[in-house]
Amino acid sequence: MPKAVDIRICMGTGGIAAGASAVLERFEEELSSTGVGASVRENCSRHNVGCRGFCARDVLVDVILDGERTTYQYIKPDMVQRIVEEHIVSGNPVEDWVVTDDYHNFHEKQVKVVLSDCGEVDPEDINSYKSRGGYKAVESVIGSKTPEDVIEMIKSSGLRGRGGAGFPTGLKWEFARKPESDQKYIICNADEGDPGAFMDRSIIEGNPHSVIEGMTIGAYCIGADKGYVYIRAEYPLAVKRLRIALEQAKEAGYLGENILGSGFSFNIKVKLGAGAFVCGEETALIASIEGQRGMPRAKPPFPAQQGLWGKPTVINNVETFSNVPYIVTKGPDWFSSFGTEKSKGTKVFALTGKIRNTGLIEVPMGMSLKEIIYDIGGGMERGEFKAVQTGGPSGGCIPKDMIDINVDFESLAKVGSIVGSGGMVVLDDTDCMVNIAKFFLEFTQRESCGKCTPCRVGTKRLLEILDRVTEGKGKSGDIELLLTLGQDIKDSSLCGLGQTAPNPILSTIKYFRDEYEAHINEKRCPAAVCKAMLTYTILEDACKGCTLCAKACPSDAISGEKKKPHVIDQGLCVKCGACFDTCKFKAVHKE
Amino acid sequence: MADRINITIDGEKVNVDGGLTVLQAARRSGFHIPTLCDDDRLKPYGGCRLCLVSIEGIPRPVTACTTPVTDGMVVETSNDHIERLRRTIVELLLSDHPNDCMTCDRAGDCTLQELAYFYGLRDNRFWGERRRYEDDDLNPFIKRDMEKCVLCGKCVRVCREVQGVGAIEISYRGFGAKVCPPYERDLNCEFCGQCVSLCPTGALSGKQWSGKGREKDVKKIKTVCPYCGCGCNLTLHVSRNEVIRVSSEPDTINEGWLCPKGRFGYEFIKSPDLLKSPLIRKNGKLEEVTWDEALKFVSEKLGSIKEKYGPDAIGGLSSARCTNEENYLFQKFIRAGIGTNNVDHCARL
Ligand SMILES: Cc1cc2nc3c(=O)[nH]c(=O)nc-3n(C[C@H](O)[C@H](O)[C@H](O)COP(=O)(O)O)c2cc1C
Numbered sequence: 043m044p045k046a047v048d049i050r051i052c053m054g055t056g057g058i059a060a061g062a063s064a065v066l067e068r069f070e071e072e073l074s075s076t077g078v079g080a081s082v083r084e085n086c087s088r089h090n091v092g093c094r095g096f097c098a099r100d101v102l103v104d105v106i107l108d109g110e111r112t113t114y115q116y117i118k119p120d121m122v123q124r125i126v127e128e129h130i131v132s133g134n135p136v137e138d139w140v141v142t143d144d145y146h147n148f149h150e151k152q153v154k155v156v157l158s159d160c161g162e163v164d165p166e167d168i169n170s171y172k173s174r175g176g177y178k179a180v181e182s183v184i185g186s187k188t189p190e191d192v193i194e195m196i197k198s199s200g201l202r203g204r205g206g207a208g209f210p211t212g213l214k215w216e217f218a219r220k221p222e223s224d225q226k227y228i229i230c231n232a233d234e235g236d237p238g239a240f241m242d243r244s245i246i247e248g249n250p251h252s253v254i255e256g257m258t259i260g261a262y263c264i265g266a267d268k269g270y271v272y273i274r275a276e277y278p279l280a281v282k283r284l285r286i287a288l289e290q291a292k293e294a295g296y297l298g299e300n301i302l303g304s305g306f307s308f309n310i311k312v313k314l315g316a317g318a319f320v321c322g323e324e325t326a327l328i329a330s331i332e333g334q335r336g337m338p339r340a341k342p343p344f345p346a347q348q349g350l351w352g353k354p355t356v357i358n359n360v361e362t363f364s365n366v367p368y369i370v371t372k373g374p375d376w377f378s379s380f381g382t383e384k385s386k387g388t389k390v391f392a393l394t395g396k397i398r399n400t401g402l403i404e405v406p407m408g409m410s411l412k413e414i415i416y417d418i419g420g421g422m423e424r425g426e427f428k429a430v431q432t433g434g435p436s437g438g439c440i441p442k443d444m445i446d447i448n449v450d451f452e453s454l455a456k457v458g459s460i461v462g463s464g465g466m467v468v469l470d471d472t473d474c475m476v477n478i479a480k481f482f483l484e485f486t487q488r489e490s491c492g493k494c495t496p497c498r499v500g501t502k503r504l505l506e507i508l509d510r511v512t513e514g515k516g517k518s519g520d521i522e523l524l525l526t527l528g529q530d531i532k533d534s535s536l537c538g539l540g541q542t543a544p545n546p547i548l549s550t551i552k553y554f555r556d557e558y559e560a561h562i563n564e565k566r567c568p569a570a571v572c573k574a575m576l577t578y579t580i581l582e583d584a585c586k587g588c589t590l591c592a593k594a595c596p597s598d599a600i601s602g603e604k605k606k607p608h609v610i611d612q613g614l615c616v617k618c619g620a621c622f623d624t625c626k627f628k629a630v631h632k633e
Numbered sequence: 634m635a636d637r638i639n640i641t642i643d644g645e646k647v648n649v650d651g652g653l654t655v656l657q658a659a660r661r662s663g664f665h666i667p668t669l670c671d672d673d674r675l676k677p678y679g680g681c682r683l684c685l686v687s688i689e690g691i692p693r694p695v696t697a698c699t700t701p702v703t704d705g706m707v708v709e710t711s712n713d714h715i716e717r718l719r720r721t722i723v724e725l726l727l728s729d730h731p732n733d734c735m736t737c738d739r740a741g742d743c744t745l746q747e748l749a750y751f752y753g754l755r756d757n758r759f760w761g762e763r764r765r766y767e768d769d770d771l772n773p774f775i776k777r778d779m780e781k782c783v784l785c786g787k788c789v790r791v792c793r794e795v796q797g798v799g800a801i802e803i804s805y806r807g808f809g810a811k812v813c814p815p816y817e818r819d820l821n822c823e824f825c826g827q828c829v830s831l832c833p834t835g836a837l838s839g840k841q842w843s844g845k846g847r848e849k850d851v852k853k854i855k856t857v858c859p860y861c862g863c864g865c866n867l868t869l870h871v872s873r874n875e876v877i878r879v880s881s882e883p884d885t886i887n888e889g890w891l892c893p894k895g896r897f898g899y900e901f902i903k904s905p906d907l908l909k910s911p912l913i914r915k916n917g918k919l920e921e922v923t924w925d926e927a928l929k930f931v932s933e934k935l936g937s938i939k940e941k942y943g944p945d946a947i948g949g950l951s952s953a954r955c956t957n958e959e960n961y962l963f964q965k966f967i968r969a970g971i972g973t974n975n976v977d978h979c980a981r982l
Contacts, residue, residue: 318806320806335802335803337803339679339699340677340679340695340696340699340700342701487807488806489806489807490806490807490808490810491806491810492784492805492806492807492808492809492810493680493784493786493810494679494681494682495680495681495682495683495722495725495726495783496682496718496721496722496725498807498808499725499726499728499759499808500721500725501808502729502761502762502807502808503725503728503759503761506761506762526721527758527759530717530718530721533693533694533714533718534694534718534721534722535682536679536680536682536696
């Protein structure tokens with residue numbers, strides 16, 4: 043029997059969805075019924091920890107016996123008994139369930155700064171964070187260093203905003219420090235509206251105290267005594283953990299009146315957003331906190347001059363704030379040792395798509411796309427690599443032949459995409475680029491606030507053109523129309539939403555114009571995705587007449603005698619693909 | 634007032650008040666910049682994007698209505714790029730508009746129509762789905778045709794910023810964005826009609842004047858509102874010798890704002906009961922008399938009462954519809970002419 047047992051279960055939203063709560067419960071039961079709990083007593087701990095990034099392998103469980111860690115993957119409640127009996131009691135890890143090499147490969151090239159404590163600390167326990175050096179930054183700053191010194195430190199670290207635009211954080215703080223004002227505010231932008239993005243949610247779920255610590259340091263620097271975290275209501279777990287963390291930080295004296303006896307006071311309120319993408323835009327977010335409809339306004343004045351209630355306000359992204367305590371404790375030089383000349387530090391990405399290892403990753407700025415996809419992502423799942431979409435609905439596609447590109451602010455911007463908030467969708471040869479562009483346009487069009495004409499009406503017209511192209515009704519001139527209208531929308535829209543909404547179209551036309559042309563001129567979707575242009579046929583030679591396809595067909599379009607080749611009546615076919623999916627002999631052809 | 638500064642607009646050096654926006658400075662210096670959403674009396678909005686201009690040193694076009702002037706600023710109100718963007722914006726608006734100017738009340742007095750004319754937009758590159766709204770006709774004053782709305786937001790802003798009511802707001806998202814009361818019910822409206830007066834298209838108009846004649850058919854006559862002592866300036870729109878509408882110009886003491894009575898309450902003009910001359914009751918019946926006769930009658934009566942019972946037997950009550958000057962004269966007359974302090978005013982009640 044070991045002397046100390048520590049069990050850590052990944053309980054981010056991903057882990058819980060995979061059944062982590064039941065796994066934790068079973069551990070409680072098994073540990074007590076086997077007597078382990080009684081024998082190791084206070085040295086037996088069971089923690090829920092935040093996301094470690096590899097959600098695809100959930101439920102992930104660390105069993106740490108006398109300091110030695112074994113990680114299990116895909117754990118279900120009924121597997122717990124065996125782990126406790128064989129491993130914890132008898133000391134023989136259950137090798138079948140231990141993570142494999144690709145788990146280690148997934149992590150090997152990553153460099154974790156903001157995620158360094160995610161998956162390690164218990165997000166609902168401030169002492170867990172403190173035991174790993176948490177709140178040392180606040181302790182070393184408040185009352186000991188001047189705000190100017192700290193701003194200088196952030197400036198020299200080279201930290202740039204992680205919310206999309208990449209504005210230098212230290213400079214932003216300096217702008218907000220300068221004006222005299224009876225009141226200043228600090229806001230954490232946790233709206234995270236990009237489809238498929240979950241970086242900020244994971245940080246708050248996994249280590250909310252790092253965000254609170256970063257905000258407190260920011261508040262100290264600019265002289266704010268009130269802060270807001272604007273977080274979407276669709277993140278209930280993050281909201282819950284954030285609230286617990288705020289209570290605990292207050293109790294421990296890191297928030298509230300007269301922090302650490304320094305005379306500096308700072309309080310944070312949580313403000314729930316109602317799930318509008320545009321409310322992530324800083325001026326819309328401010329309007330929303332003020333109780334108005336979340337619509338952006340023109341800048342200048344910038345929030346640092348006139349923000350919330352007209353007062354100087356710093357608004358930063360979750361990941362930006364979360365970097366701050368690590369920069370303060372480990373030093374700006376340490377931080378800037380990662381990354382490129384102009385993009386320092388690391389960036390968290392949500393790696394998804396047709397790739398083997400999907401999940402949350404943190405890599406140094408400037409890592410090549412190839413390394414991310416093949417070393418961390420483990421390469422393509424099935425198909426052939428075609429492109430990567432970065433930056434979500436504001437971003438663009440990077441084609442296959444640019445796979446050696448470095449992922450940093452400058453390099454991606456140069457090829458017409460962006461780092462954005464960190465979405466990274468890997469596409470293969472079964473993805474239609476016109477359809478991908480349409481997906482993002484549908485989103486931005488729906489989420490436009492309606493205030494400015496080009497975004498409200500223009501994106502609708504772009505979408506209509508894409509609709510007809512993917513329906514096989516494209517007209518010659520449509521590509522040019524997309525290009526001119528797209529450019530006009532970019533040049534004339536009020537906020538970042540409209541100014542970037544056409545990017546997915548412009549970049550796919552730039553690199554995959556031939557696919558658009560095939561849709562329009564030949565009424566053909568090269569990736570065989572766009573339904574209206576698909577034809578399913580049965581290859582006579584390959585068909586064994588098993589009748590499975592005919593049974594699967596919802597519109598009775600397939601006929602044929604048993605053991606004889608079947609045929610599809612094109613007039614009845616609804617192009618659902620059921621026959622294609624059911625055929626065991628690859629006899630259904632789609633084109 | 635801010636200091637005066639020098640800026641350059643379209644190559645011309647102008648000296649302007651430093652507190653202005655680029656749009657205000659350009660207008661006051663005689664330059665025209667198109668806009669649908671701006672009104673000098675409302676806060677800058679930047680929604681329609683028509684007032685985009687180029688400013689030296691700023692890489693992208695900016696809206697003149699939201700950009701403050703700074704000393705030495707060099708502004709270009711028009712160039713190929715800017716005109717291309719404006720044209721696209723107007724074309725986009727027209728692609729989602731009924732384009733039924735033939736039957737629209739606002740033809741000839743519509744900013745959108747002017748813009749379409751200016752850019753010669755007969756065809757449209759962007760024809761597509763159009764917003765469709767059911768007519769709802771639930772109030773007595775304001776006629777709404779939401780398909781003609783260009784979402785300039787003036788109605789929303791005037792209601793909140795000037796009237797302090799906030800009865801309407803933009804709701805929904807994207808292409809479906811729409812001006813309406815909260816949850817599209819519970820209209821908390823005072824029917825001042827300020828929104829109607831600002832609408833740049835035919836989306837908002839008055840039920841009373843709808844179909845009664847267009848801008849080109851009316852003679853405009855300036856007058857002062859008879860309802861109260863505020864003395865708001867009115868412009869009567871007269872067609873075939875009938876007042877068909879009342880409006881007010883922005884450059885008046887009331888800045889163009891009116892109350893529901895001033896804006897919509899003019900139907901009494903046509904009433905057969907309207908008094909056109911003084912009446913005196915003779916043998917139990919009211920009879921029309923001349924002003925001379927009426928005044929003589931009143932002065933004789935007042936004189937005899939005063940002689941018989943003393944001045945305190947007389948009292949004066951004046952009307953809130955009179956101006957300050959008239960009220961002043963009236964109390965002077967009662968106090969100095971009649972010799973009593975028995976004078977009061979209905980607005981005190
Ligand atoms: C349409 C739109 C949506 C945005 N959504 C987010 C968001 O969800 N989270 C975020 O941090 N920033 C978002 N931003 C960027 C913010 O406006 C702002 O630049 C950012 O919060 C600043 O923080 P940073 O300097 O730390 O990056 C969005 C911008 C636009 C135009």
